[in-house]
Amino acid sequence: MTSAYVLIAAVLVLGALLAVAGDRIGTKVGKARLRIFNLRPRNSATLITILTGTVIAASTLGILFATSKSLRQGIFRLDDILDQLRTAQAELNSLSTEKAQVEQSLDRVSQEKRSVERGLDQVQIRYQKATEQAKQLQGEINKLRQQRETLLQQIPQLQAQVRQRDRRIAEQGRSLREQQGRLSQLRVQRNELELQRNTLSQLRDRLQSQRNQLKEDIRQRDDKIRKLDDTINQSEVALQEKEE
Known part of the structure; x- marks a missing residue:
């Protein structure tokens, strides 16, 4: 039970850190008016936010799958x-x-x-x-x-x-x-x-x-x-x- 609490806390902290990092990167990209893939600065900031959310979701699933065998079996062997x-x-x-x-x-x-x-x-x-x-x-x-x-x-x-x-x-x-x-x-x-x-x-x-x-x-x-x-x-x- 303690390891489950630690895992949840780690996922929340990691998600928060990635969200903050994505927000800052998006803010800097917006302020610097940088272009990614020839997109407008606002669209580039939106893309950064989307990528950040994707990374958060992927890292969360990766951590859960890596640490919980029963969850992997529950997802893939349902x-x-x-x-x-x-x-x-x-x-x-x-x-x-x-x-x-x-x-x-x-x-x-x-x-x-x-x-x-x-x-x-x-x-x-x-x-x-x-x-x-x-x-x-x-x-x-x-x-x-x-x-x-x-x-x-x-x-x-x-x-x-x-x-x-x-x-x-x-x-x-x-x-x-x-x-x-x-x-x-x-x-x-x-x-x-x-x-x-x-x-x-x-x-x-x-x-x-x-x-x-x-x-x-x-x-x-x-x-x-x-x-x-x-x-x-x-x-x-x-x-x-x-x-x-």
């Missing part, structure tokens, strides 16, 4: 800078659109993940209930088997009650078969639930991987957007310096 700015803006708009699409995809995947997790929780609850029921049925079966064994052992000693015992055994056998049938069904159901749980777990892992990949894509696009923002800011600074 069209290129504007083209780059428009291209960068178009890319920024395209990336912003892609980012919005990726974020929508991420939201959709997150919703699917939550839905799958809820389904997995429900399957887990059903699996736990089925496991508990299977344990209960297995305990009942074990008790029935023990009772059956006890009754079979008592048959030789309780000949009078053989028929009654046989009926009870038959009933308990039917109950045992029913319980075993229910146990088999529960085992099949448990296997199906385990298969569903494994499938849902794989789906959840795949959705988590997709979610992580989408986050990485967003991060890469954000980095590219920040770079484009830096390019746009540099272009805008160059345009502002040119306008100043």
